[in-house]
Amino acid sequence: MAATVNDVILESGIPINPVYGPEALAGIDPTGDIGQPGEFPFTRGIHPLMYRARPWTMRQYAGFGTPGETNSRFKFLLDHGQNALNVAFDLPTQMGLDSDDPLAEGEVGRVGMAVDSLADLEVAFDSIPIDKISVSLTINAVAAPVMAMYFAMAEKRGLTLAQVRGTAQNDILKEYIGRGAWIFPVEHGLRLIGDTIEYCARYAPKYYPVSVCGYHIRESGANPVQEIAYAFCIARAYLAEGLRRGLGVDEFAERLSFNFDIFGNLFEQVAKFRAARRLWARLLRDEFGAQKPGSLQMKMIAGGGGGGLTIEQPENNIVRGAYYALISALSGAQTMALCSYDEAYTIPSEKAALLSLRTMQLLMDEMGLCDTVDPLGGSYYVEWLTSEMERRILAEMKRVDGEMGGIVAAVRSGAVQREVAHQAWQVEQGLQSGAIPKIGVNRYRQEEEPPVVALHEYRPEQAEEAIRRLQAVRSGRDTAAVTAALAQVREAAVNGQNIMPATLQAVRAYATLGEITHSLKSVFGVFREPVRL
Numbered sequence: 001m002a003a004t005v006n007d008v009i010l011e012s013g014i015p016i017n018p019v020y021g022p023e024a025l026a027g028i029d030p031t032g033d034i035g036q037p038g039e040f041p042f043t044r045g046i047h048p049l050m051y052r053a054r055p056w057t058m059r060q061y062a063g064f065g066t067p068g069e070t071n072s073r074f075k076f077l078l079d080h081g082q083n084a085l086n087v088a089f090d091l092p093t094q095m096g097l098d099s100d101d102p103l104a105e106g107e108v109g110r111v112g113m114a115v116d117s118l119a120d121l122e123v124a125f126d127s128i129p130i131d132k133i134s135v136s137l138t139i140n141a142v143a144a145p146v147m148a149m150y151f152a153m154a155e156k157r158g159l160t161l162a163q164v165r166g167t168a169q170n171d172i173l174k175e176y177i178g179r180g181a182w183i184f185p186v187e188h189g190l191r192l193i194g195d196t197i198e199y200c201a202r203y204a205p206k207y208y209p210v211s212v213c214g215y216h217i218r219e220s221g222a223n224p225v226q227e228i229a230y231a232f233c234i235a236r237a238y239l240a241e242g243l244r245r246g247l248g249v250d251e252f253a254e255r256l257s258f259n260f261d262i263f264g265n266l267f268e269q270v271a272k273f274r275a276a277r278r279l280w281a282r283l284l285r286d287e288f289g290a291q292k293p294g295s296l297q298m299k300m301i302a303g304g305g306g307g308g309l310t311i312e313q314p315e316n317n318i319v320r321g322a323y324y325a326l327i328s329a330l331s332g333a334q335t336m337a338l339c340s341y342d343e344a345y346t347i348p349s350e351k352a353a354l355l356s357l358r359t360m361q362l363l364m365d366e367m368g369l370c371d372t373v374d375p376l377g378g379s380y381y382v383e384w385l386t387s388e389m390e391r392r393i394l395a396e397m398k399r400v401d402g403e404m405g406g407i408v409a410a411v412r413s414g415a416v417q418r419e420v421a422h423q424a425w426q427v428e429q430g431l432q433s434g435a436i437p438k439i440g441v442n443r444y445r446q447e448e449e450p451p452v453v454a455l456h457e458y459r460p461e462q463a464e465e466a467i468r469r470l471q472a473v474r475s476g477r478d479t480a481a482v483t484a485a486l487a488q489v490r491e492a493a494v495n496g497q498n499i500m501p502a503t504l505q506a507v508r509a510y511a512t513l514g515e516i517t518h519s520l521k522s523v524f525g526v527f528r529e530p531v532r533l
Contacts, residue, residue: 010268011427011436012225014388024384033278034383037373041281043274043386044374045332046297051370056328057335058360059136059301063088063113064347065462067123070113074128076350082357085128086136086337088112089146094181096142096517099466108463111347116470117512118149122156131159136167136211136301141183143170144192145516148503151204167208167257170196173234176411176527177420178216183517186412188524192499194241199500201242201252210238211257211301218261219307221424224272225389227261229396230416232280233407239288253284254294259301262324262331263308267385270376273300273331275390303328303336303360309344313440314451317341322359329369330376336360347456414530470512477510485509486519493523 008016028034035041038048047053060077062085063070074085090112092104098116099108108114115121125135130153139146147168154164172189175182182189193210200209214222214231222230235256242252260276262269280298284290304324309317318341328336338356340348348356363369376382404410411417430436437443485506492502499520506516 011223011264012268012272012389012392013223014268014385014392020380020384022380024380028383028387033387034377040285040293040296041278042297043278044377046277046299046334048373050332050373051329051364052373055364055370056333056360057084057134058082058357059084059086059134059335059337060340060348060353060357061086061088061138061337062348062353063090063124064111064456065109065113065459066465067113067115067120069462070124071126071128073350073353074124077353077357078128078133080354080357081361084134084136084335087124087138089137089139090114091181093146093513094139094141096145096183096513096521098512098514099463099470101514105463108466110458114462114466115146115149115513116466117473117510118152118507119469119473119510120466121149121153125153130154130157130166131163134165134167136169138169140169140172140175140179141181141189142513142517143168143172144196144499145503145507145513147196147207147209148500148507149513152504152507161204161207163206164204165206167211168196169213169259170210171213171234171259173237173407173411174213174216174231177230177416178213178220178222182527184520184524185527186408188520189527190237190241190408192520193238194245195498195500197238197242197252197255198245198247198498200255201247205255208255208257210255211259212238213259215259215261215302215305217420219305220420221427222420223423224264224268225392225396226419226423228272228276228279228389228393229400230407230420231258231260232276232283232393233397233400233410236283236287237407243288249284249288249290250292250295253288253290254292254297257299257301261305261307262302262327263305263320266323266327266330267376267382268389269327270331271382271385271389273302273333274374274377274382274386275393276300277332278386279390279393299334301335301337302331302333304339304356306339306343309339309341310438310440311344313446313448314341314344314453316440317344318355321356325356325359325363326367326369329363332374342453345453345455349454349456351454412530417530473510473512481509482506482511482515485511486515489516489519490523493520 034043037045062073090109091107093115097104099114137146196209200207212231212235214227217230218227277298281296284296290296304321321338325338340352340356342352400407404415434442488502489506492499
């Protein structure tokens with residue numbers, strides 16, 4: 001049933017009028033609220049010329065099976081025009097388990113690359129110029145040891161830490177909210193993030209130690225307002241941790257980035273990002289006293305949300321993905337990681353990954369998305385919606401601080417998890433009733449043959465190969481050096497020291513991820529999920 005002029009309401013709960021005119025801009029200051037691209041409050045973009053000077057980075061998410069297979073996919077994407085890498089790790093790696101751990105059985109290499117030691121990263125990045133290609137590590141609970149492996153690999157190639165570029169996702173608070181790949185209790189997870197922030201600020205100044213992920217919170221059911229609000233509350237907690245360690249805000253704030261989701265209403269998504277840039281700049285200036293322009297700039301990766309894709313009529317996801325990429329470009333993202341049309345079924349096939357890459361290239365080279373900055377800026381509707389989104393995001397942040405006791409307490413108690421779960425339930429009710437339209441799901445359904453989608457085949461021999469590599473590493477290393485290094489990791493954890501120096505020593509000695517994680521567990525313990533009532 002078609003909507004009437006009175007009942008259009010966005011997912012964020014914002015009612016929409018049929019027409020907007022000059023009156024919609026009442027209370028909006030063209031200078032203070034909108035401004036110019038590259039200038040405070042960065043509503044129109046963080047660089048003066050944006051894509052006219054430098055198009056967005058294309059960073060497809062990739063990784064599966066063995067490091068050798070992942071290396072081949074990396075090279076395939078780079079050969080076809082991708083200019084950065086985004087590494088997917090398998091579930092055992094994300095949980096700090098070695099490939100021969102009994103808990104890893106059946107999962108090694110299934111939904112990402114298996115990494116047990118520095119030796120695996122050396123294979124995965126063989127012949128890839130990490131001095132020229134920026135690499136994002138999508139790893140969280142064990143980000144510190146995996147970052148250490150990457151740093152050690154760079155050192156072996158002759159790079160200094162001061163030269164290393166890249167990003168680690170490393171957002172543990174969102175794991176408790178939206179994904180579940182946690183290991184340590186909340187306070188210790190937060191401490192490890194503080195260790196990486198502090199270490200990078202002092203020794204690896206070009207590296208982004210944290211990419212705060214509203215993406216996964218939205219994929220878990222949050223609406224667009226909650227996505228930004230909870231991500232900003234999380235980012236504030238990380239900023240507070242850095243300040244607690246004696247760092248000045250301008251020493252590290254510009255090296256925090258964001259990973260956001262895109263699916264749904266085009267104008268809601270564009271306004272969400274314009275509002276977020278403005279609000280972030282104001283928060284950093286007014287609440288934290290940041291002064292460097294880089295500290296005030298919200299840097300983000302976006303380009304698509306798998307939660308918006310459907311199993312039904314999967315070819316429609318090609319069109320959805322193209323619009324997600326369009327939204328990302330209109331929103332001023334620095335980097336795109338566009339979902340592939342088969343992701344509702346499987347790890348992206350080579351064909352699907354290439355199609356997503358070509359989609360971004362089409363927007364860049366054929367469709368004029370790089371011609372001018374913020375082409376929707378000045379629209380009565382877009383500027384009004386941007387301000388309304390900012391107002392609602394800030395109100396939700398204040399609710400987290402006031403009603404929930406702050407984001408760390410809210411995560412520990414499960415309060416924010418309950419908010420997201422409730423929103424997910426509401427969305428599911430809307431999909432089932434048809435109040436939220438979804439083509440192929442509750443509108444324009446077809447009785448059709450099962451779609452032909454190339455599924456990623458899980459091969460047990462991949463796990464066997466990973467275990468053989470792991471055994472070879474263990475048999476060829478200096479056992480005494482490993483034992484001493486792991487003792488130093490435990491000692492640093494016990495004494496409240498930054499664990500990164502000891503962890504670097506451990507990975508250089510080819511200690512495994514599982515061994516390092518076990519050393520930390522022996523001190524920190526493990527997280528127990530709060531009961532959700």
